[in-house]
Amino acid sequence: MASSYWDSTQxxxxxxxxxxxxxxxxxxEESERNLVNMYPLPDRRHLSIYFYHQLSxxxxxLVIRQQALATAQIYVRRxxxxxxxxxxxxxxxxATALYLACKMEECPQHIRMVLAEARHCLDTSFNxxxxxxxxxxTLISEMNSQLIIxxxxxxLAELQTQFQLTQEENALAWSIINDHYLTDLPLLHAPHVIAITAMFLAVVLKPTQGGLQMHAAGVANALQTLGNARGGSAQGTQNRVQKLVxxxxxxxxxxxxVVECTQELISLYEIWESYTDKTCKDxxxxxxxxxxLDK
Amino acid sequence: MFTGYSTKKRVNERYKIVGFISSGTYGRVYKAEGKNGRVGEFAIKKFKPDKEGELQYSGISQSAIREMALCTELSHPNVVHTVEIILEDKCIFIVFEYAEHDLLQIIHHHNQPQRQAIPARTIKSILYQLLQGLVYLHRNWVMHRDLKPANIMVTSAGKVKIGDLGLARLFYKPLQSLFSGDKVVVTIWYRAPELLLGSRHYTPAVDLWAVGCIFAELLSLRPIFKGEEAKMDSKKTVPFQRNQMQKIVEIMGMPSKDRWPLLSAMPEYPQLTQLAAGNARLHRPQGLEVWYQNCLKNNQYPSGSGLDTPGPEGFSLLQQLLEYDPQKRLTAENALQHPYFAVHGKPSDNCFEDSKIKYPHRRVSQEDNDIRTSSLPGTKRSGLPDDSLIGRPAKRLKEG
Structure with a gap:
C-alpha cells in the first residue's frame, strides 16, 4: 500500500x-491582474468552507459518502x-467535481441527479x-487525468488499531481529517502525516462531552506537547500522550x-470564527x- | 471554460492514423504513427460516446474514468505504457505504446496451418513476465478482472505487457461492494469459480485463476474450460453459469468443503450440488494431472524435466493456480517464487529468445482510418459485433 502512494501522481x-x-x-494572479483587482474575494479558507457547505x-x-466529498474538495483545490x-x-x-469524484470513489451518481441537486441547492441557472x-x-484535462486520490x-484506520484509539478519539481524528480539506494541507503533506497529526490532536485534546468542538487554544496546547517530542523530553504529560510522543x-x-500541519489547523480554527456564508456568496x-459566467 | 471546453492537444496534429485494429463495447482501437517530432508506433483507443453520433456532452462513463485514472497512475515494464490521454471534441483518446502481438494471436498462429506447440521456454518467459506485471498491479491494489489471451500484449522484442484496464478496479475499501458495480466481469472461460458461484467479495485471486487458464491454453493451444455463456434473462437477473462450471468440474472434479471451507457459503452453492446430481460424468472427472500429461503428449513436449518441456514443475504451478479455494490459490508474488521459474535458470525477459518462429504482424485494416469521424460505416454496433456478444474477441482473426 505504502508503495502505491510513493509512486503516485499525487x-x-x-x-x-x-x-x-x-x-x-x-x-x-499576475496573469489575471485586472480580474483579480476588480473582484476581491474572501480568504481562501473562507471560500473553502463555503465550497464545503455547498458540496455537503x-x-x-444523494447520500454521498464522506470520502467522495473529500475527493471532490481536492479536485476543486487542484x-x-x-x-x-x-x-x-x-x-x-x-457540481462537476462531485459528479466526477463519485465515479472515481465507486459510488457513481447519475449526471441528471447531480444537476438536479445543483439546481436545487446551489440556485444555479444552468439547466x-x-x-x-x-x-x-475541463476538470480532467486540467488535472491531467490524475484522478486517484x-x-x-x-x-487513520491503521493507526487506530496500532494505538487502540477509543471510539471518541477516532471520531475526533476523523473530523480533524475532514477539516484539513479546508486548508492547503492536502497539497502540502502526505496523507499519513495528516493522519498522524489528526490522531495526535485527538488524543491530546480528548473529546469532551461538549462534542467535537475544536478550538485554537486546545490545539496550541497540543503543539507544546509536540515541541517536547522534538526536544526529546516530555515531562508532566499523561501516559497515553507520552507513549505517542x-x-x-x-x-x-x-x-x-506534523507541527506545521498542527499550526495550519490552528489558524484554520481561528479564521473560522469570522466566517460568514453571505460574504462568500455575495x-x-x-x-x-x-x-x-452562469449562462 | 464557459465559452466551451477547448482542447490543448489534437490527435491529428500529433499522430498519423495508419489503420484500424479492433473494436469492442468501449469504442475502437487504431494503429498510429507519431507526427511532428514524435517517433514510434502507437495504439490509440477511442472511447465512443454513450450514444453514437452524440452531439452533446453527456458525462463520461465510469469505466472510461477508471481506465483513464489507472492508466495515468500505473507504470511498469509489464503493463502497457500509456503515452497520453487526449480529450478532444467530446471524445476521449488514450494513446498507448504499440505492441505487435498478443497471446490470442500467438496461440492462433500455433494452431495454423497445423498444430505446433509453443516452445516451453517462450511459455515460461511469457508467464514470468505476466506475473511480474500482475504483482505490480496487485501491490498497487489494482485487480485486472479481465485477463485473457487477447488482453496480454507482446512486443516484437518479446516483452509481455498486460493491457486493457477497462475493467480494472482499485480494491481497497470499496465504497460499494465490488459485486454491485458491474454486471459482467471477466470473460467467461477465464472466470474464477468463486465468481461463478456468486461470490460478492472477491479478491485479486480471480486474476490468478485467469493466469492458470492462460497457462493451460498456452500449453494445449485451446481454452481449458471452454464453456457456453448463459445469457442474462429478460428480468436482468445474473444467471448461474452452469455450463462453464461444468467444464471446470469435468477436469478438476467437484470442489469439496474439505479443500474449500467457505464453499457452502457461496450464493450459488445449491446450484452446484444440483449440477452434480444430474451428471454422472462429473463424478468421474478427468483430473488435472491426466489432462496435463495428455497435453504434453499431444504437443510433443519431452517427458521428464528440462528446458524444452514445462515438466513436472509446470504441473505443480498450474495446479496451484487452478486451486478452487481463492484463499489457497497462489498469489502473484508466490507464483513467481515457484520452482517452475527456478529449476532451469531464470526465464528470459524476451519471450522470443532462442525461438525461430516468426509471428505475423498485427492485422491493420485500411477501411477506416479517420479517427475523428465517428459515424463511418462500421462504427455502429450493427456493423461489427461487440466482443461481449460473441463471447470471445477472436473476431480480429476472423476478419483476416
Whole structure:
C-alpha cells in the first residue's frame, strides 16, 4: 500500500512546498491582474468552507459518502490552482467535481441527479447536463487525468488499531481529517502525516462531552506537547500522550511536518470564527453575474 | 471554460492514423504513427460516446474514468505504457505504446496451418513476465478482472505487457461492494469459480485463476474450460453459469468443503450440488494431472524435466493456480517464487529468445482510418459485433 502512494501522481505532481504553492498562485494572479483587482474575494479558507457547505448540501440528499466529498474538495483545490476562479462559475465546478469524484470513489451518481441537486441547492441557472459534461472534460484535462486520490482515512484506520484509539478519539481524528480539506494541507503533506497529526490532536485534546468542538487554544496546547517530542523530553504529560510522543520521536515521521500541519489547523480554527456564508456568496455572485459566467 | 471546453492537444496534429485494429463495447482501437517530432508506433483507443453520433456532452462513463485514472497512475515494464490521454471534441483518446502481438494471436498462429506447440521456454518467459506485471498491479491494489489471451500484449522484442484496464478496479475499501458495480466481469472461460458461484467479495485471486487458464491454453493451444455463456434473462437477473462450471468440474472434479471451507457459503452453492446430481460424468472427472500429461503428449513436449518441456514443475504451478479455494490459490508474488521459474535458470525477459518462429504482424485494416469521424460505416454496433456478444474477441482473426 505504502508503495502505491510513493509512486503516485499525487506525490509526484500534486504535492508542493509552501513556496512552490505560493509561486503558482502568484503566477496565476499576475496573469489575471485586472480580474483579480476588480473582484476581491474572501480568504481562501473562507471560500473553502463555503465550497464545503455547498458540496455537503448537494451530497446529503444523494447520500454521498464522506470520502467522495473529500475527493471532490481536492479536485476543486487542484483545479483552482490551475485556473483563475474568476474565470469560472464555481457552482458548476463544484457540481462537476462531485459528479466526477463519485465515479472515481465507486459510488457513481447519475449526471441528471447531480444537476438536479445543483439546481436545487446551489440556485444555479444552468439547466443542462451537457454543462456538467463539458466541465468534466475541463476538470480532467486540467488535472491531467490524475484522478486517484490517497486520503488520510486509510492511514487513520491503521493507526487506530496500532494505538487502540477509543471510539471518541477516532471520531475526533476523523473530523480533524475532514477539516484539513479546508486548508492547503492536502497539497502540502502526505496523507499519513495528516493522519498522524489528526490522531495526535485527538488524543491530546480528548473529546469532551461538549462534542467535537475544536478550538485554537486546545490545539496550541497540543503543539507544546509536540515541541517536547522534538526536544526529546516530555515531562508532566499523561501516559497515553507520552507513549505517542515517544513513538513519534522514534519513528521516521517528520515531526516538523506534523507541527506545521498542527499550526495550519490552528489558524484554520481561528479564521473560522469570522466566517460568514453571505460574504462568500455575495462576492462570488458579483463576478459570476458581472461576467455572465452562469449562462 | 464557459465559452466551451477547448482542447490543448489534437490527435491529428500529433499522430498519423495508419489503420484500424479492433473494436469492442468501449469504442475502437487504431494503429498510429507519431507526427511532428514524435517517433514510434502507437495504439490509440477511442472511447465512443454513450450514444453514437452524440452531439452533446453527456458525462463520461465510469469505466472510461477508471481506465483513464489507472492508466495515468500505473507504470511498469509489464503493463502497457500509456503515452497520453487526449480529450478532444467530446471524445476521449488514450494513446498507448504499440505492441505487435498478443497471446490470442500467438496461440492462433500455433494452431495454423497445423498444430505446433509453443516452445516451453517462450511459455515460461511469457508467464514470468505476466506475473511480474500482475504483482505490480496487485501491490498497487489494482485487480485486472479481465485477463485473457487477447488482453496480454507482446512486443516484437518479446516483452509481455498486460493491457486493457477497462475493467480494472482499485480494491481497497470499496465504497460499494465490488459485486454491485458491474454486471459482467471477466470473460467467461477465464472466470474464477468463486465468481461463478456468486461470490460478492472477491479478491485479486480471480486474476490468478485467469493466469492458470492462460497457462493451460498456452500449453494445449485451446481454452481449458471452454464453456457456453448463459445469457442474462429478460428480468436482468445474473444467471448461474452452469455450463462453464461444468467444464471446470469435468477436469478438476467437484470442489469439496474439505479443500474449500467457505464453499457452502457461496450464493450459488445449491446450484452446484444440483449440477452434480444430474451428471454422472462429473463424478468421474478427468483430473488435472491426466489432462496435463495428455497435453504434453499431444504437443510433443519431452517427458521428464528440462528446458524444452514445462515438466513436472509446470504441473505443480498450474495446479496451484487452478486451486478452487481463492484463499489457497497462489498469489502473484508466490507464483513467481515457484520452482517452475527456478529449476532451469531464470526465464528470459524476451519471450522470443532462442525461438525461430516468426509471428505475423498485427492485422491493420485500411477501411477506416479517420479517427475523428465517428459515424463511418462500421462504427455502429450493427456493423461489427461487440466482443461481449460473441463471447470471445477472436473476431480480429476472423476478419483476416
Amino acid at each position: 506525490r509526484r505532481f500534486w504535492t508542493f512546498t509552501k513556496q512552490q504553492l505560493a509561486l503558482e498562485r502568484k503566477k496565476l 448540501k448537494m451530497a446529503r440528499p 483545479f483552482y490552482l490551475k485556473v483563475e476562479i474568476r474565470r469560472t462559475n464555481p457552482a458548476l465546478v463544484l 443542462d447536463v451537457s454543462k456538467i459534461g463539458e466541465c468534466e472534460f 490517497h486520503h488520510p482515512y486509510r492511514s 515517544d513513538w513519534l520521536a522514534e519513528s521516521t515521521v517528520d515531526i516538523e511536518a 462576492q462570488i455572485a458579483k463576478f459570476v453575474k458581472a461576467r455572465g
